[in-house]
Amino acid sequence: MTVMTDAIVVEGLAKRFGVTTALDGVDLTVAEGSVLGLLGPNGAGKTTVVRILTTLLLADAGRAEVLGLDVVRDADAVRASIGLTGQYAAVDEYLTGFENLEMVGRLYHLPKAEARSRAGELLERFDLSGAADRPAKTYSGGMRRRLDIAASLINRPRILFLDEPTTGLDPRSRLAMWEFIAELADGGTTILLTTQYLEEADRLADRMVVIDRGRVIARGTGDDLKAQVGGQRLEFTLSRAEDLTEVAARLRPLAFEDARTDEQTRRLSLPVHGGTELLAEALRLLEGSGVEVLDVGLRRPDLDDVFLTLTGHAAEDVPTADETTSEPVPAAGGTR
């Protein structure tokens, strides 16, 4: 019989920064060998959870264990068995890619020869061999991100923390990063990943925990969360963004909640209960309005809908919380 053990256990975690409550009693577990997606809007507390779990920050209350080790009492042992890629790239600009990795290896007390061979191996794996001897300041954003993840793998961690691993990457680099992460997960690495891209969580995470204002507001698989939201989504793409309001108003009687509109894509999404008969009805309600519809369809709710329903706002268009008092996450060096 195989027993699923928890690689990460978090209980009642609380943290305040002055008057800001960053975490207000967070509980979560991550089964060994699985991927947990920690989701939440800006300022939800994701990075704070990651920093506490990676021993960079002390909680005010609650406890956290990583591989059975207490993150406060056994901090050194925890650090030795985890990898962290922080939200902000932590590479040394003036060192080459190779030197960056070698340095991190040395910080982990690898013998010089081993640090060098591991550096070469990881550069190869992350498609950076060609740039190995260039200073990191000449790297593109995607290359830095890859170098950063490579650095977090130097000590072959059993647990990897990735704080928004693909923020700022173009679609192609993001896809490549997803493949790297999926490979690591397939290899048995336990991963806790924070993200604001719900598609990313949907692709990579076995389970998800959604937090908002320092509290867990939902948890489960992607399907669990979608089922929780319910209904279907009637979707329209219009040729003119100006018509969105009018269409939303005309179709309101069909919906069980307000429509979601996006000016940029000229799309409107309407939460409805029912089937394809609604399509005909919707088009009838638009008759005589002069609105030009480019595309119309009915689909299951996606994670963006989940997010909107749970938090009252979409994942990616949340105003940034006041961060004037926050300090940056400590840079690589001694913190990995």
Ligand SMILES: Nc1ncnc2c1ncn2[C@@H]1O[C@H](COP(=O)(O)OP(=O)(O)OP(=O)(O)O)[C@@H](O)[C@H]1O
């Ligand atoms: N060092 C700090 N000093 C003061 N406030 C802080 C500090 N670190 C975090 N906070 C505050 O705690 C709250 C949670 O921040 P956290 O960085 O954990 O959010 P997040 O979910 O990672 O957000 P984002 O998606 O923007 O990265 C925010 O209100 C933030 O401003």
Ligand SMILES: [Mg+2]
């Ligand atoms: Mg963060």
